[in-house]
Amino acid sequence: MLKVKRSSVSLKGQNGLDDILEKCAALMAKKGYHGTSMRDLAVVTERSLSGLYHYFNSKEDLLFLINERGFSSLLENAQTISKSWSSKEQLKKAIFDHIEFFSRHMNEMKIMMFGTQSIDKKQSKLINKLKDDYANEIKSIVSSYMHDSSNDVFSDAEVSRRTYLLFGMMNWIYGWYSKSEHGSSEALAQDIFNTFTQGCSIKSEQTE
């Protein structure tokens, strides 16, 4: 008996799936993957326990789907950043897009950052490839920016470390950021851009 609904290319029940994934992500973001039971998920999705299995083959699959969709979106978007812009503009757009995606999908992002140790190896590799591809896309933008805006030469390792620091500033917001308390995602992105490019004692420019 071959099941067809193996991946995100599944054709059936897409509408229902979107809604289910969002609600599951919301609960899992609060309680963690292992801390959330299929029965909990059945409650928040207003479905029966067994009914859930119509949309994915296992709890693990659910985690995979959330990760796969999230990282695919990030990667696809990053690849649309035009290489004909200045490196500064590219960097700015990369940061703004990442933060905006983050603030629109807080729950999914939290889950995506908890790692994929719970997913089986084949699927885990797929996620890690998406993650790496995305990170490299950002890294190459950072590299261009650093070399364009300085006469110094930077080693690959140095660019890597700086890129990690940028990801740190962007991803750490999952622990504290809320639109109502800390302002728009654009203002936050601008702060990150300024800090990353000029340091913290320079007053933020306004978003144009």
Place this chain on the structure above:
Amino acid sequence: MLKVKRSSVSLKGQNGLDDILEKCAALMAKKGYHGTSMRDLAVVTERSLSGLYHYFNSKEDLLFLINERGFSSLLENAQTISKSWSSKEQLKKAIFDHIEFFSRHMNEMKIMMFGTQSIDKKQSKLINKLKDDYANEIKSIVSSYMHDSSNDVFSDAEVSRRTYLLFGMMNWIYGWYSKSEHGSSEALAQDIFNTFTQGCSIKSEQTE
């Protein structure tokens, strides 16, 4: 029957406890709190399942102990940073100490960042107080530095956001940093200090 081993002020079995907590933290950092069973923990600590309960009252208690010890250490250390130094020196020391503690206790730090939703309310409040106290200690140092090194005036909200970004750079290393691949913790701390104070296109100073 009143048990006395409720908190870190417990007097008995401290030596054994240290070893146990370290090994438990190592496994929990890999598999997550809920993903790690007491039976798993019994194996890595080379004890029997029931024998573990000699050292703490519950799995929840174990999580509390790890958190309480970690944040207490960070806070205590931060409070020793002399206010008579320049704000730049204070900031530098705060960053170096945080990174050094992090790299010496990677596993515990991972657990500390997963949050405390699984701990009961009373204990959770205690952890959050330690966390807040530590964050405020760092924030006041950041504030001094920003005001000393610029003629602009910064609002409290702005200082807060910048402090969060600093924590982002420092804490995100749990996902990628390894001494062998990315150099000493001092070099990393220096990179973070430079990025935070001057931005990424300025070449790192060497650690003196």
Place this chain on the structure above:
DNA sequence: GTCTAGAACGAACACTCGTTCGGTTTTGTA
């Protein structure tokens, strides 16, 4: 009306979970 396929369900299965109980061994000290 009949057929089919997707959507949904209740009940159960085999297993793992955190925890407890009653007991034994080891250790330190007087």
Place this chain on the structure above:
DNA sequence: TACAAAACCGAACGAGTGTTCGTTCTAGAC
């Protein structure tokens, strides 16, 4: 050597786990 305290353990308990099974319901196609 005696003895209390600490350290440790095997076996079990009840609750909860992810998953599967066979069935029913619904809606559109012929």
